[in-house]
Amino acid sequence: MIDQHYMQIALDLARKGIGKTSPNPAVGCVIVSGEEVIAEGWHKRCGGPHAERFALRQAGEKARGAVMYVTLEPCSHQGRTAPCVDQIIASGIRRVVIAMKDPNPLVCGRSIRKMRWAGIDVYVGCLEKEAKEINRPFCKYITSGIPFVTVKTAQTLDGKIATVSGQSRWISSARMRRHTHQLRNHYDAILVGINTVLKDNPALNPTARSKPWTKIVLDSRLRIPDNAKLFRDFSMIVVTTASAGKARIARLRKRGVDVLVCPARRGHISWKTLLKEFGKRGVTNILIEGGAKTIGHALKERCVDRMVTVISPKIIGDQSALSAVDGLKTRNVNTAVRLEVDRLQQVGSDWIFEGRVKY
Secondary structure: OHHHHHHHHHHHHHHOOOOOOOOOOOOEEEEEEOOEEEEEEEOOOOOOOOHHHHHHHHHHHHHOOOEEEEOOOOOOOOOOOOOHHHHHHHHOOOEEEEOOOOOOOOOOOHHHHHHHHOOOEEEEOOOHHHHHHHOHHHHHHHHHOOOEEEEEEEEEOOOEEEOOOOOOOOOOOHHHHHHHHHHHHHOOEEEEEHHHHHHHOOOOOOOOOOOOOEEEEEOOOOOOOOOOHHHOOOEEEEEEOHHHOHHHHHHHHHOOOEEEEOOEEOOEEOHHHHHHHHHHOOOOEEEEOOOHHHHHHHHHOOOOOEEEEEEEOOOOOOOOOEEOOOOOOOOOHHHOOEEEEEEEEEEOOEEEEEEEEEO
16 A cells, blocks of 8 residues: 555656657656655656656665655666666665556566666556556557557537538537647647548647647648648648649648658558558657548547547437548447447536547
8 A cells, every 4th residue: 555655646747747758658756765755756758867867866865775666667778868777776776666567678677677686676566557547658659669549529419520511619618628628738649631621720739839749631632721720830741642643742742741642542541551650750649630531430440549539418419410430331239339438527517438449
């Protein structure tokens, strides 16, 4: 129970780094002497000091004989910064409690073995589930090279995102929109289909203006208007196919737009190829915000890991009205894509259902 108490503090520190450390994990660290927390640290940005270094610097000589609680196995390899494990050993820390092993093949257990060889008492697995929850995108990316994909939708009780005329403002309340807009800050990139751009002309910016951010548009025929708000602020990538034509591709590239040409699969951009390409570019997680066909194609190719669904207590009641997801063509309800809900939250009169996608 004592270990869990201090590890919970470390986990709370780690959460401060979510969305700021990519492609690195979010990590928190606490150093305890007796029953007193003498130092705290968390990884604040990629390329900056790791959580353990912040804490050790704060603890100074008090670290000797103390206990360290860290949410992820300390690094043992030379990356943008020197290995943390060597500094931990040199500090005189007597015991290290780790929430989870680092899934990075360059680390994965090496730091644990090195600390044990140095005589440090190491325990692994304290609040492991909670630690993995914080770094789900990192765990997938570092082991597969593929970004973690989350879909966010806002719909009525009968699953509609707009009326039959296309009117959709607003399905959810202003309070809920402010709440879910913050979700963008947790991701490297946001993705929409061209129909969403043509219909809504969104800016797709995060609330944290200082964070690195990429806007992605799937546009197989390059119909994106020159005056789209997406071109303002932050980097943007337009994903298209060879059918768009060389002249249109050249025109966008001439104005500095990153155009990624992907192969088509049954008339649509291949999601698996797309995600592999973004993985090579260091994008660890992507938030999809529409539209219905874009979400449907991603689910059909089994590329969505998580869904965040806002449900507003409204009923449109029209079979022809737009649904949140389109294109799956499920014939048997028993084979439908399922959501394993692990988080339910009420914001005003609206509800958020969040969970893993089960195929």
